[in-house]
Amino acid sequence: MATALIEAIQQRYACREFVAGKQVSAEELARVLEAGRLAPSAFGMEPWRFIVVTDEAGRTAVARACYDQPAATTAAALIAIVALVAALEPDSDYVRRQFLAEARGRDAEPIHTAYRSFYRNGSIAEWAQGQCNFAAAQMLLQAAHMGLGSCPIGGYDTPALTEALSLRSGEVPALVIALGQCRHDAPERIRKPFD
């Protein structure tokens, strides 16, 4: 088991174009979603929702919101990670439910108090979008682990994507993950050196 994770890490790369007509199975999608669901988040807040888009009309609409970049137009499936911004208001039903669960039967008030103070200090929308990257990272690795190509897409027209996904008020797109069989090999890996 010692090398398996680093292999997935090394095998993941941003696929710019997928093989047309090559489906992603329901089981593969379920595994990717499960990897995202189990991701960590600050305060155990899980401030996300995942929307899977596989039908042609839906994919076309989401791809258009992503400026028709080839990774989006050729993907077999698109998973939108949506940040639950309005739900993060400190006295929302959502926050109460999350802290009640997170407290595991102990007193939820101390962490709730810490959260109230945190909430006053920050830009909650950008924070929630950043938290979604924990889920995204695990989903991208799970895709690579199964030999699927993937591309994280952060460049989109937010109003158009909001409409394409029929988001509720107070939900904000954080990232779109395109999935499919990649048409090209991994490009030469570019990273800053270790030191």
Added chain:
Amino acid sequence: MATALIEAIQQRYACREFVAGKQVSAEELARVLEAGRLAPSAFGMEPWRFIVVTDEAGRTAVARACYDQPAATTAAALIAIVALVAALEPDSDYVRRQFLAEARGRDAEPIHTAYRSFYRNGSIAEWAQGQCNFAAAQMLLQAAHMGLGSCPIGGYDTPALTEALSLRSGEVPALVIALGQCRHDAPERIRKPFD
């Protein structure tokens, strides 16, 4: 290989207290850092720097900035993920270097232009901190994969942590990862249901 990644995902949990005096080896630290180094980031920007703190004085100072929470005071090693905020100014040497590398010999101007437009629209500090979660997620999984306990710590006094880490101007802490041998088993896992 099909189950190894999900095992790491399932085995990772936030460790609240580590076994005193139990070291993390240099090789383990190197593997965790490598997992972070290979993480994806928008625009290939890698807007991060990792600082490893293992000496007692350094750990004490960082733990104090983290309000002396037990995960920080008992950790064998602390890795601070630092967001390179000032370096992200669109015409900085850093940004030019990253785009030159990312373009792999092709014209770097189109992505640089897209980045300039992106930069005008957003809060770059919070965006960079959110990007650091890609690296954090891979580091936490790598730790779990090797049987190490870990805890992501986002609750800290920013000025105190900035001083403890001797950060340069324009660098902002994004997350502290505490590492060691966990003193307790995984708590019951709390997550929203799959549906």
